[in-house]
Amino acid sequence: MAGVNPELEKLAKQDYKYGFVTDIEEDRVAPGLTEDVVRLISSKKNEPEWLLEYRLKAYRRFREMLQEEESHPEWAKVSYPRIDYDDIVYYSAPKQQKKIESLDDLDPELRETYDKLGISLLEQKRLNGIAVDAVFDSVSVATTFKAELEKHGIIFCSFSEAVENHPDLVKKYLGSVVPYSDNFFACLNAAVFSDGSFAYIPKGVRCPMELSTYFRINAAGTGQFERTLLIADDDAYVSYLEGCTAPQRDENQLHAAVVELVALDRAEIKYSTVQNWYPGDENGVGGIYNFVTKRGACRGHKSKISWTQVETGSAITWKYPSCLLIGDESVGEFYSVAMTNNKQQADTGTKMIHIGKNTSSTIISKGISAGHGDQSYRGLVRMGPKAHGARNYSQCDSLLMGDKCGAHTFPYLEASNPTATLEHEATTSKISDDQLFFCRQRGISEEDAISMIVNGFCKEVLRELPMEFAVEAQNLLSVSLEGAVG
Amino acid sequence: MSDAPLVSIKNLHANAGDTPILKGIDLELRPGEVHAIMGPNGSGKSTLSNVLVGKPGYEVTQGEVSFQGEDLVDMDPEIRARAGVFLAFQYPVEIPGVANNYFLRTAVNAVREHRGEDELDAIDFLTLLKEKMKLVEMPEDMMSRAINEGFSGGEKKRNEILQMLLLEPSFCILDETDSGLDIDALRIVANGVNQMRSPDRTMLVITHYQRLLDYIVPDHVHVLSGGRIVKSGDKSLALELEEKGYGWIDGVEEEGVA
Numbered sequence: 251m252a253g254v255n256p257e258l259e260k261l262a263k264q265d266y267k268y269g270f271v272t273d274i275e276e277d278r279v280a281p282g283l284t285e286d287v288v289r290l291i292s293s294k295k296n297e298p299e300w301l302l303e304y305r306l307k308a309y310r311r312f313r314e315m316l317q318e319e320e321s322h323p324e325w326a327k328v329s330y331p332r333i334d335y336d337d338i339v340y341y342s343a344p345k346q347q348k349k350i351e352s353l354d355d356l357d358p359e360l361r362e363t364y365d366k367l368g369i370s371l372l373e374q375k376r377l378n379g380i381a382v383d384a385v386f387d388s389v390s391v392a393t394t395f396k397a398e399l400e401k402h403g404i405i406f407c408s409f410s411e412a413v414e415n416h417p418d419l420v421k422k423y424l425g426s427v428v429p430y431s432d433n434f435f436a437c438l439n440a441a442v443f444s445d446g447s448f449a450y451i452p453k454g455v456r457c458p459m460e461l462s463t464y465f466r467i468n469a470a471g472t473g474q475f476e477r478t479l480l481i482a483d484d485d486a487y488v489s490y491l492e493g494c495t496a497p498q499r500d501e502n503q504l505h506a507a508v509v510e511l512v513a514l515d516r517a518e519i520k521y522s523t524v525q526n527w528y529p530g531d532e533n534g535v536g537g538i539y540n541f542v543t544k545r546g547a548c549r550g551h552k553s554k555i556s557w558t559q560v561e562t563g564s565a566i567t568w569k570y571p572s573c574l575l576i577g578d579e580s581v582g583e584f585y586s587v588a589m590t591n592n593k594q595q596a597d598t599g600t601k602m603i604h605i606g607k608n609t610s611s612t613i614i615s616k617g618i619s620a621g622h623g624d625q626s627y628r629g630l631v632r633m634g635p636k637a638h639g640a641r642n643y644s645q646c647d648s649l650l651m652g653d654k655c656g657a658h659t660f661p662y663l664e665a666s667n668p669t670a671t672l673e674h675e676a677t678t679s680k681i682s683d684d685q686l687f688f689c690r691q692r693g694i695s696e697e698d699a700i701s702m703i704v705n706g707f708c709k710e711v712l713r714e715l716p717m718e719f720a721v722e723a724q725n726l727l728s729v730s731l732e733g734a735v736g
Numbered sequence: 737m738s739d740a741p742l743v744s745i746k747n748l749h750a751n752a753g754d755t756p757i758l759k760g761i762d763l764e765l766r767p768g769e770v771h772a773i774m775g776p777n778g779s780g781k782s783t784l785s786n787v788l789v790g791k792p793g794y795e796v797t798q799g800e801v802s803f804q805g806e807d808l809v810d811m812d813p814e815i816r817a818r819a820g821v822f823l824a825f826q827y828p829v830e831i832p833g834v835a836n837n838y839f840l841r842t843a844v845n846a847v848r849e850h851r852g853e854d855e856l857d858a859i860d861f862l863t864l865l866k867e868k869m870k871l872v873e874m875p876e877d878m879m880s881r882a883i884n885e886g887f888s889g890g891e892k893k894r895n896e897i898l899q900m901l902l903l904e905p906s907f908c909i910l911d912e913t914d915s916g917l918d919i920d921a922l923r924i925v926a927n928g929v930n931q932m933r934s935p936d937r938t939m940l941v942i943t944h945y946q947r948l949l950d951y952i953v954p955d956h957v958h959v960l961s962g963g964r965i966v967k968s969g970d971k972s973l974a975l976e977l978e979e980k981g982y983g984w985i986d987g988v989e990e991e992g993v994a
């Protein structure tokens with residue numbers, strides 16, 4: 251192959267569509283991580299004592315972790331200077347009247363922001379079938395279709411509201427899947443999390459619409475530390491979508507979220523993410539550090555949790571959506587497309603922890619690297635001693651564009667049960683000049699050819715996404731590659 | 737049928753990478769004609785077809801090529817394709833993950849758009865596709881498979897002809913489309929090609945064997961050697977070559993190009 255294809259080069263020079271900043275007055279605390287800041291966040295939210303205690307425990311543990319060399323998550327194949335946690339603003343929220351009665355009262359600036367992002371917060375304008383919780387910096391600013399959902403007994407609201415209105419549920423499940431001390435970033439999150447989404451689907455209810463959260467980082471110098479908790483009670487079903495964007499800035503911003511899912515007997519949760527945080531420019535300046543802990547517990551018999559993610563944004567991505575397969579015959583799935591272009595880095599994968607009998611898991615990971623992008627798939631499959639008859643199938647495919655990017659696969663397989671079966675396949679391929687030329691000789695432009703090949707490469711994952719999202723994800727993949735082609 | 741050539745190649749010199757391969761080729765292809773190009777391995781036949789379709793890595797150093805009166809050399813490959821230049825590749829590539837039918841529809845619509853025609857929707861395209869597939873006797877399930885992935889050599893060649901039938905180019909170049917075909921497949925492929933013969937179309941058929949030319953009877957036969965056309969004649973030249981090989985022709989180098 252003759253050097254780097256000029257089309258592929260061009261793919262690296264595209265503009266980030268969502269890089270604008272909303273000019274809105276924000277209530278923000280001074281930068282720095284102290285016990286007072288933790289207390290302040292808690293009091294701004296009128297939290298009960300037990301939650302403040304939870305935060306403080308996490309805060310103290312995080313302080314210890316900062317001192318412990320081994321607690322810093324530096325095993326990942328990403329490189330960045332250590333973050334100064336006293337330089338970050340931990341709370342920043344748009345100023346608005348305390349409680350808005352209806353979505354019509356929402357600050358027009360905010361509504362416009364979401365309009366620009368293609369997320370209309372006016373229910374009548376929404377596509378039918380998707381309820382949105384909009385999180386802007388540290389707070390949830392709006393949740394649509396609440397009344398409609400309440401008819402089914404479904405609770406879908408911001409995390410803060412859940413603490414206020416459903417403290418028992420929150421208390422019961424918060425930290426039950428990801429303990430506050432789980433890892434460095436989860437611990438930081440447990441101390442300073444500001445808002446996020448909460449959903450509870452009662453027994454036997456199939457959620458009649460997609461639930462979604464749209465995360466937007468706006469303010470400069472802030473971190474976003476949101477917390478999502480979803481519970482599907484016995485025989486419940488929910489499909490949940492998550493989208494994210496941030497303004498284009500030369501500084502790096504930290505996004506350290508925690509997502510916990512709980513699926514009880516025969517319940518099913520489908521969790522889809524299209525992550526498009528600002529990735530930084532082509533020289534690697536700016537962009538979001540996306541350090542996220544996502545984990546689901548299949549507690550119930552025959553319960554199922556399915557993660558689907560399309561990761562095109564962020565300067566650095568560090569995330570491993572995982573499943574704890576506790577209930578017998580429970581099922582975990584992970585479908586992932588990760589794209590790194592320019593100087594983006596990603597270390598992503600999953601953990602499937604098989605505990606119950608006849609549990610099964612599927613991992614389909616597709617990595618695409620262009621420019622100087624570097625990415626690693628890191629996946630752990632553990633078959634516990636009681637996981638009789640457990641099965642896992644893993645497939646990790648990497649697609650390289652050009653010769654300056656990298657892809658690595660780190661599978662960790664641990665089987666302590668002889669009846670468990672594990673199957674792992676991995677491939678690495680390149681888009682060859684001959685393939686591109688073949689397409690061009692048939693009248694297809696090089697850009698279209700690349701997007702066709704990339705979408706073809708990802709289709710096993712894309713078809714797991716809900717319709718509206720699949721189209722968005724396809725476009726996003728093409729846009730993220732624009733400039734990798736000449 | 738007009739007498740103006742559809743394709744006119746004048747004193748064409750070209751490099752593959754940095755190596756000069758074509759050393760002065762002159763050819764005039766008129767509408768309705770079929771030209772066969774024969775010649776020893778390494779004589780530059782594939783290079784000529786690659787140059788005609790604008791493959792990166794090949795550089796025209798002298799001479800000119802015009803197509804429908806327009807200079808072809810500076811045109812992007814996809815534009816040439818849309819304008820009606822088609823190459824059935826000697827070695828068709830595989831593209832995993834991309835379904836044949838999706839690819840073909842994208843290609844057909846790219847060409848249609850160029851011609852100012854409406855896009856074909858999925859249903860209209862399927863009707864057209866089924867009709868053309870019958871001509872090359874391809875089973876329908878091959879269309880939902882990835883482009884050429886796991887196709888046998890013969891199936892790949894048939895797929896090339898199918899693409900030609902769908903895109904309806906006016907200048908068809910076939911680079912050893914007959915190699916690796918069994919007797920039945922040869923007949924099928926030749927039928928497909930003959931379907932495309934028309935008074936306003938030109939074909940350049942590269943082959944080593946007379947057996948293809950039994951089916952696709954050429955108007956002209958040229959022998960390419962050392963990057964030059966060293967002899968031209970009518971269909972009887974091919975028969976003569978079949979019988980006597982290349983040794984008797986002046987200017988044929990024994991071991992391909994030096």
Ligand SMILES: Nc1ncnc2c1ncn2[C@@H]1O[C@H](COP(=O)(O)OP(=O)(O)OP(=O)(O)O)[C@@H](O)[C@H]1O
Pocket residue numbers: 752753754755757775776777778779780781782783784793992993
């Ligand atoms: N990129 C390249 N760089 C250098 N030499 C090349 C390159 N591509 C082709 N060649 C050489 O050009 C010569 C002509 O090759 P070409 O493929 O055109 O031959 P051909 O007539 O099609 O042969 P065959 O009958 O075997 O298909 C060969 O000697 C080949 O090695």
Ligand SMILES: [Mg+2]
Pocket residue numbers: 781782783826911912
């Ligand atoms: Mg050849």
